[in-house]
Amino acid sequence: MNCDAVREKLIDLVYDELPAAERPAVEEHLSACPACREELEALRFARSAVAEHAAGEPAPAYFDVAAGRAVPVPTAMAAVPSSRRWLPAAAAVAAAAVLAVGVWVVHNAFVGTAVAEAGPVVIERLGVSLTILSQPEGWQDSPYDQTAMQQADVQMRQTERSVQTFYVPAQRGGGRPVWRGLALVRDQRLIRRLPAGVSRVRFTNVPSGILPDSVRLRSLDRPDAMSILEQNYQYDLASAEAVLRKHIDKPIRVVFKDDRTVEGTLLSFDGGTLVIRPEGAGPRNVSRKDIRGVTFAKLPKGLLSRPTLVWELVNRAATRQQFEVAYLTGGLQWRADYVLKLRPGRMRAEKARGEGIADIIDLADLVGYATVNNFSGVTYKDAQLKLMAGDVNLIKPPGGVRRLDRLGGRARAFADSGRAVMTEKSFFEYHLYTVTRPTTIRNAETKQLEMVSGSGLKLSRGYVYNPNANKTAARVVSELMNSKANGLGKPLPKGVIRLYAPDPTGFQTYVAKTTIDHTPTDEKLRLPWGHAFDIVCSAKRTHYTRRGTDQEATWQYQIRNHKDYDVNVTVMVTVPNSTYTATCNGYLWHVRQVGLVEIDVPVEADKVVDVSFTYKWDPTSGGGLSSPHDGKKSDRR
Amino acid sequence: MAKDEPHSEREAPEAVGEKPTGRDELSLRRAIAEAFDPLRRFMYLQCGAWHEAEDVAQEALLRAWRSRESFDGRADPRTWIFAIARNHWRDRLRRLDSGPRIQGMSDALKLMEPAPGPAAAAGRGEIGQAVRAAMARLPSEQREALALRESQGLTFREIAAVSGVPVPTAKSRVRYALLKLAEELKNFRPEAQS
Numbered sequence: 001m002n003c004d005a006v007r008e009k010l011i012d013l014v015y016d017e018l019p020a021a022e023r024p025a026v027e028e029h030l031s032a033c034p035a036c037r038e039e040l041e042a043l044r045f046a047r048s049a050v051a052e053h054a055a056g057e058p059a060p061a062y063f064d065v066a067a068g069r070a071v072p073v074p075t076a077m078a079a080v081p082s083s084r085r086w087l088p089a090a091a092a093v094a095a096a097a098v099l100a101v102g103v104w105v106v107h108n109a110f111v112g113t114a115v116a117e118a119g120p121v122v123i124e125r126l127g128v129s130l131t132i133l134s135q136p137e138g139w140q141d142s143p144y145d146q147t148a149m150q151q152a153d154v155q156m157r158q159t160e161r162s163v164q165t166f167y168v169p170a171q172r173g174g175g176r177p178v179w180r181g182l183a184l185v186r187d188q189r190l191i192r193r194l195p196a197g198v199s200r201v202r203f204t205n206v207p208s209g210i211l212p213d214s215v216r217l218r219s220l221d222r223p224d225a226m227s228i229l230e231q232n233y234q235y236d237l238a239s240a241e242a243v244l245r246k247h248i249d250k251p252i253r254v255v256f257k258d259d260r261t262v263e264g265t266l267l268s269f270d271g272g273t274l275v276i277r278p279e280g281a282g283p284r285n286v287s288r289k290d291i292r293g294v295t296f297a298k299l300p301k302g303l304l305s306r307p308t309l310v311w312e313l314v315n316r317a318a319t320r321q322q323f324e325v326a327y328l329t330g331g332l333q334w335r336a337d338y339v340l341k342l343r344p345g346r347m348r349a350e351k352a353r354g355e356g357i358a359d360i361i362d363l364a365d366l367v368g369y370a371t372v373n374n375f376s377g378v379t380y381k382d383a384q385l386k387l388m389a390g391d392v393n394l395i396k397p398p399g400g401v402r403r404l405d406r407l408g409g410r411a412r413a414f415a416d417s418g419r420a421v422m423t424e425k426s427f428f429e430y431h432l433y434t435v436t437r438p439t440t441i442r443n444a445e446t447k448q449l450e451m452v453s454g455s456g457l458k459l460s461r462g463y464v465y466n467p468n469a470n471k472t473a474a475r476v477v478s479e480l481m482n483s484k485a486n487g488l489g490k491p492l493p494k495g496v497i498r499l500y501a502p503d504p505t506g507f508q509t510y511v512a513k514t515t516i517d518h519t520p521t522d523e524k525l526r527l528p529w530g531h532a533f534d535i536v537c538s539a540k541r542t543h544y545t546r547r548g549t550d551q552e553a554t555w556q557y558q559i560r561n562h563k564d565y566d567v568n569v570t571v572m573v574t575v576p577n578s579t580y581t582a583t584c585n586g587y588l589w590h591v592r593q594v595g596l597v598e599i600d601v602p603v604e605a606d607k608v609v610d611v612s613f614t615y616k617w618d619p620t621s622g623g624g625l626s627s628p629h630d631g632k633k634s635d636r637r
Numbered sequence: 638m639a640k641d642e643p644h645s646e647r648e649a650p651e652a653v654g655e656k657p658t659g660r661d662e663l664s665l666r667r668a669i670a671e672a673f674d675p676l677r678r679f680m681y682l683q684c685g686a687w688h689e690a691e692d693v694a695q696e697a698l699l700r701a702w703r704s705r706e707s708f709d710g711r712a713d714p715r716t717w718i719f720a721i722a723r724n725h726w727r728d729r730l731r732r733l734d735s736g737p738r739i740q741g742m743s744d745a746l747k748l749m750e751p752a753p754g755p756a757a758a759a760g761r762g763e764i765g766q767a768v769r770a771a772m773a774r775l776p777s778e779q780r781e782a783l784a785l786r787e788s789q790g791l792t793f794r795e796i797a798a799v800s801g802v803p804v805p806t807a808k809s810r811v812r813y814a815l816l817k818l819a820e821e822l823k824n825f826r827p828e829a830q831s
Binding site: 008010011012014015017039042043045046047049050051052053 | 793814815816819820822826
């Protein structure tokens with residue numbers, strides 16, 4: 001065999017495809033010919049370099065046709081040593097999994113690339129944890145106004161990979177969208193081979209609402225071996241406007257809706273018009289409404305397809321390192337939403353308070369959800385979600401991760417919620433609800449997670465007549481004791497509560513909505529629902545005298561109960577602060593606070609009750625009103 | 638399994654661990670499921686980015702599954718799947734090339750641009766990056782042949798079938814690719830340094 005013939009065969013030898021019959025002849029030649037041997041070595045070397053390059057990095061996965069995507073082989077099953085020949089072991093396992101199980105959860109191990117100077121380094125995402133601060137006020141359904149959104153949609157062609165990051169609204173007056181809400185994101189990623197020396201690492205999967213000054217990158221494995229030279233946040237996004245701006249005085253091609261095209265130099269543009277000068281002709285206005293698309297020669301430099309964090313860092317340990325990027329971002333909000341369903345029928349409390357009529361008791365079931373809203377521009381896959389309850393002081397600009405626990409604020413003592421779905425822990429002055437399962441929070445998604453629930457809760461119903469607020473009607477107020485004895489006893493973060501009541505056919509009907517404050521266990525929840533239809537009230541001042549500085553007034557209140565059952569009505573009377581004596585026609589009254597008196601008035605079914613209340617005051621005196629009934633104090637407001 | 642009983646041979650689901658024939662839907666489904674790992678390696682060697690590779694592999698497999706009617710069951714299902722993936726990748730490149738450049742921001746294209754060159758990477762002792770850079774400089778048909786070969790599983794006969802060329806052509810493409818790589822990476826060879 002001559003050298004040429006042997007070299008043809010070497011490739012078969014490298015890949016073990018040489019028929020056994022030809023092998024001795026080739027080997028004989030190789031032992032005699034150093035040049036051919038060298039070529040074989042070169043081929044083998046190159047092959048092993050490529051094989052090593054391609055081997056091993058991703059976790060074993062298989063493609064699930066039902067799900068239409070690849071899913072990982074469960075780790076217990078995937079413990080197959082990385083074999084050169086991928087089939088059959090891992091394949092058999094994967095195939096067995098396909099036959100045995102249907103669909104697993106989506107999982108994508110690779111979400112970002114860091115571009116070191118010499119080329120890309122794969123960054124593997126290890127886990128992300130989100131701590132979202134509660135902010136029920138200023139709830140935002142979208143950071144964009146609708147027209148800007150539409151404009152953005154029309155102008156941007158979205159690529160397949162980056163649909164979610166291309167919701168870039170048109171730049172209007174240079175304004176960025178308003179981001180409500182605040183969340184702390186800790187994103188842990190593994191960089192297997194970060195070269196030693198100075199390198200530049202880019203993180204692309206960054207929310208648009210990020211607070212750039214809060215970003216911290218640190219190495220968890222070798223914190224001492226890495227120092228950051230520079231940290232940049234680049235968000236000059238390749239929005240349509242930005243691209244157009246960079247193409248002024250440059251050639252573009254405009255495609256109209258009827259497929260005509262115009263090529264020329266872009267002179268200027270605004271929201272409605274492009275001004276183009278075709279070659280050798282005068283300038284021409286083109287309405288953007290008629291345009292289907294604009295083609296640019298190339299993407300100008302310096303524009304990014306998505307917000308990007310760029311670090312220049314010095315690395316002294318060229319080993320695998322786990323990094324954590326922590327930052328605060330807007331665009332993530334959560335609030336508590338409660339649904340309270342009344343059961344049909346009503347009961348009476350065992351004991352009347354004061355004299356007369358016992359309170360009405362309603363039975364109800366409560367479910368509390370955490371509603372999480374993500375408009376941050378990024379999808380968080382399999383995130384560990386923590387929801388923080390308590391009011392954080394946001395007046396100071398949030399300046400970093402560590403500083404979070406120094407922020408002042410108000411919070412309530414929440415006890416353990418004791419549910420499997422969410423666990424609760426106190427954290428400085430706040431309380432954290434941790435969702436025990438990893439949750440995927442997509443961009444532009446509103447997600448609801450069950451937080452608390454209780455059934456058979458007792459609500460005591462009362463009626464409050466406050467002539468200053470409503471002259472003719474009494475407000476319905478339910479009180480719910482947040483205690484274990486009452487079937488609840490779980491901390492309730494601030495939020496919106498909706499009341500459903502059964503109509504006569506038993507159908508649950510939405511009747512009212514109100515908000516509650518942070519309510520710890522063993523505190524009372526007061527739920528004002530609106531005004532009672534069948535209880536009519538009136539108030540008038542019937543008497544006023546003045547003797548020196550002494551003044552005296554009498555008010556007459558009439559309450560007419562048109563219901564077929566007895567109720568208690570609390571009448572709220574505002575008196576001057578300097579009141580020193582008061583009398584009532586036989587009803588219990590209490591001083592709620594300085595200047596506010598409450599009269600408990602039981603009203604039987606279909607009866608009319610008149611209440612007369614007289615008080616004396618002296619603007620020069622210090623006041624100091626006390627009621628003879630304060631010992632029998634009711635705690636109804 | 639029931640291989641010993643001739644009358645049930647065609648009906649029986651294939652035993653786990655055997656090569657799927659693709660003749661029935663279940664078997665084809667298995668072949669598609671199993672193809673994911675080698676396919677993404679193939680794509681990775683082509684484009685140099687795992688996430689892009691996974692995307693393309695995923696889409697290609699979805700395509701294969703949707704057009705399963707067109708599979709006649711005579712060819713090897715793996716060859717058929719790889720051919721679909723290869724065509725899908727070529728379509729994608731063509732689309733990226735011809736479309737408005739604002740779409741051309743895809744990582745694929747950026748990565749396909751020849752990287753700074755293996756010599757620069759060699760200075761940093763990063764063989765992986767050097768391999769990537771060298772791969773990116775190969776002619777596309779050689780890169781494809783080598784990627785098919787190194788995606789773990791395809792023989793030269795299968796490569797030839799996927800690429801639609803004679804077997805010797807497939808072989809020589811892989812050979813030239815390897816020789817070119819060996820030349821570019823010679824600084825990493827232990828004996829070359831001594």
